[in-house]
Amino acid sequence: MANKKAFGGLKGREIMVLGIIAIMAILFSILSPTFRTYPTLVSVLDNSYYITLMALGVTFPLITGGVDLSIGTGLVSYALIGGYLIVHQNVPVAVGILACIGIGLLIGLFNGALVALMDLPPFLATLCTCMITRGLGPALCGGFGVSWPSAIAEAGAFRKIFKFTTATGTVIPVGIISMIVLVIIMSFVLDHTRVGRYTIAIGSNKEATRLAGVNIKFYHVLAYVISGFFAGLAGVAYAATYATIYPGSGAGFELDAIGGAIVGGVSATGGVGTIFGSFLGVIVICLMKVGLPFIGLQANWQQIFTGIVLIAAVLIDVVKKKE
Amino acid sequence: MKKKVLAVLLSAAMVLSLAACGSNGGGGDDAASDSGTESSEGGNKGYSFQMIVKSFQSTYWQAAIQGVEQAKAELGVEVEANGPANESDIADQVQMLDDAIEKKPDGIALAACDTKSVVDSLSKALEAGIPVVCFDTGVDEAPEGSVLATVATDNVAAGAVAAENMFPVIEEKVKAATTDAKVRIGEVNQDATALNIQQRGQGFIDKMLELCTGAGKKVAVVGNEFYVNATEGKVDEKEAEVIIEVGVPAQTTVDLASTEAQKIMSKDDTIAIFGSNQTTAEGVITANQTLNKLSTDPEKGIIGAGFDAGTPQKEAITNGQFIGSVTQSPLMMGYEAIVTLTKVADGESVSDIPMDGYWYTKDTMEDDNIAPNLYD
Incomplete structure (x- = not known):
């Protein structure tokens, strides 16, 4: 098991990604005077919350050697349904949030059943649920966009979990605290509990794990349930950070999270990866999303550049394996 | 105890599913109920129309459907509305259009996602003798005689x-600008590919350039290549006193739209910013949550304006973050599309109906010709 490491100790890959983050931050700061300001830092963090949550979850299916493509359209769908319940059915915000997470959990369970019990290839199974979730939200909510209560409304208090504005107008990105806590908890789950160990074992050698007497079906399903649960949380974070949830959007969000995880050292073929690495990878992605426009790179070039960075990250993996 | 919980959950689920059904107002449910009313109200015209919208992606279409409902009630016609999940699902929409033609309705109202892709289907409609009225978006290359009228916002004029x-509010700042102390006016456009966004974005740039030039200032346009290249009468950035900066996000998502807005609003010389649709206007509002720079007083901060509506934008206008926004009239477009189709079915001749863009502010939001268009 390549994933063994002392708790709190950093692996080489994580140190490398930290280095990339530092270099990018310095580069953007030199190239754009407006980048090195406090509001930009807040904006990078705002951008990172929903992607971080998706990445924390999707790391589990990735490590089993699978993937979960349904998280992007899923999170939009869950946020849409939650928001619809709050705005149009007048349920309390807390119930809307629970619905958002609950539906995510159910879709995760469905993904897990398709992959682990019915042996569908993960790519296909979650591509199908990606389509289902894309239609599900609009279908249940009459097809229209919905805005969760705004920060100034009393019901918008949940937004303060992610961004707190003091009486003097200073914005504090408190969401990062929740993210760090979740990263620590999920790191512990992956590295020090049976759930984590078996997730890695399934990705390393499924047959051997089964022969060792592990109920691999259960743990395999669980990996997708975790992914779905975090997609639900990501839906809440997305609704809290931005104004209106648009039906039909969300396709491609999953790639930011999966890309982040892979940059952070999760192997695309399974068996290897850390939660902290995924988190750092997401920060790289978010730095690029915010930084590239700030240095004046226009839309098309931003996408080209992001693609190249991802290739570089995967190449490092391939080269390492050959060694 | 367990049974009670189960009972509560089940009844909650029932209520929810009922509510969900009820809210599907614009969809197929209505068609079913309408065929019922049609037979009972024999005196009505009883035409049956098909309507294809771009998607139900934004609340914009909610207002359009409201207009359709109004026309249905007044004229006693039947309308079945359909649309793809996403505005970019072009193939889905073409399929829906073909299905609509198969149903042989008395007419079709169409808001095309992609104006080129629907041309073949429009030929089929022409052959089948089904009249088409375009709304929201016109189809320039439509076969002669297939599209009888277009009901659409004049986007250049709306921009x-x-x-x-915006100009009168920032006029003093613009007049005070020099080549050493430039002022910057920002615009965020959702993309550089959709015709209505292109026209609207360009309409704003051209008019702003004209007004600033009229005030004796040289204007440069920087940012997205498409809009920079499409603008005439601009000067080099170095010579300019006024800079119009155009931001376009790499993808049409709210987070990238807000990053584009933040990039422009972070600059010290920015005096105003315009978001040219609902997504980008909300991008400006989201960016402001961190920057806190928007104000209705040019001495105190950046002047903001938006386009279309939605709860966040309406709140920004009531709270004095935006001086105002431009609304189209989706309600009137939906209404006029059905009225025009009915006229066609009656054998009357029809012509294009250009719709205005209406400027609305805190004070005019409740006006009769504005309020119905300001969807949540």
Whole structure:
């Protein structure tokens, strides 16, 4: 098991990604005077919350050697349904949030059943649920966009979990605290509990794990349930950070999270990866999303550049394996 | 105890599913109920129309459907509305259009996602003798005689409306600008590919450039290549006193739209910013949550204006973050599309109906010709 490491100790890959983050931050700061300001830092963090949550979850299916493509359209769908319940059915915000997470959990369970019990290839199974979730939200909510209560409304208090504005107008990105806590908890789950160990074992050698007497079906399903649960949380974070949830959007969000995880050292073929690495990878992605426009790179070039960075990250993996 | 919990959960689920059904107002449910009313109200015209919208992606279409409902009630016609999940699902929409033609309705109202892709289907409609009225978006290359009228916002004029209303507020700042102390006016456009966004974005740039030039200032346009190249009468950035900076996000998502807005609003010389649709206007509002720079007083901060509506934008206007926004009239477009189709079915001759963009502010939001268009 390549994933063994002392708790709190950093692996080489994580140190490398930290280095990339530092270099990018310095580069953007030199190239754009407006980048090195406090509001930009807040904006990078705002951008990172929903992607971080998706990445924390999707790391589990990735490590089993699978993937979960349904998280992007899923999170939009869950946020849409939650928001619809709050705005149009007048349920309390807390119930809307629970619905958002609950539906995510159910879709995760469905993904897990398709992959682990019915042996569908993960790519296909979650591509199908990606389509289902894309239609599900609009279908249940009459097809229209919905805005969760705004920060100034009393019901918008949940937004303060992610961004707190003091009486003097200073914005504090408190969401990062929740993210760090979740990263620590999920790191512990992956590295020090049976759930984590078996997730890695399934990705390393499924047959051997089964022969060792592990109920691999259960743990395999669980990996997708975790992914779905975090997609639900990501839906809440997305609704809290931005104004209106648009039906039909969300396709491609999953790639930011999966890309982040892979940059952070999760192997695309399974068996290897850390939660902290995924988190750092997401920060790289978010730095690029915010930084590239700030240095004046226009839309098309931003996408080209992001693609190249991802290739570089995967190449490092391939080269390492050959060694 | 367990049974009670189960009972509560089940009844909650029932209520929810009922509510969900009820809210599907614009969809197929209505068609079913309408065929019922049609037979009972024999005196009505009883035409049956098909309507294809771009998607139900934004609340914009909610207002359009409201207009359709109004026309249905007044004229006693039947309308079945359909649309793809996403505005970019072009193939889905073409399929829906073909299905609509198969149903042999008395007419079709179409808001095309992609104007080129629907041309073949429009030929089929022409052959089948089914009249088509385009709304929201016109189809320039439609076969002769297939599209009888177009009901659409004049987007160039609508973009110009924003510039015309923004300029008086920032006029003093613009007049005080020099090549050493430039002022910057920002615009965020959702993309550089959709015709209505292109026209609207360009309408704003051209009008703002004209007004600033009229005030004796040289203007440069920087940012997205498409809009920079499409603008005439600009000067080099070094010589300019006024800079119009155009931001376009890499993808049409709210987070990238807000990053584009933040990039422009972070600059010290920025005096105003315009978001040219609901997504980008909300991008400006989201960016402001961190920057806190928007103000209705040019001495105190950045002047903001938007386009279309939605709860966040309406709140920004009531709270004095935006001086105002431009609204199209989706309600009137939906209404006029059905009225026009009915006229066609009656054998009357029809012509294009250009719709205005209306400027609205805190004080005019409740006006009769504005309020119905300001969807949540």
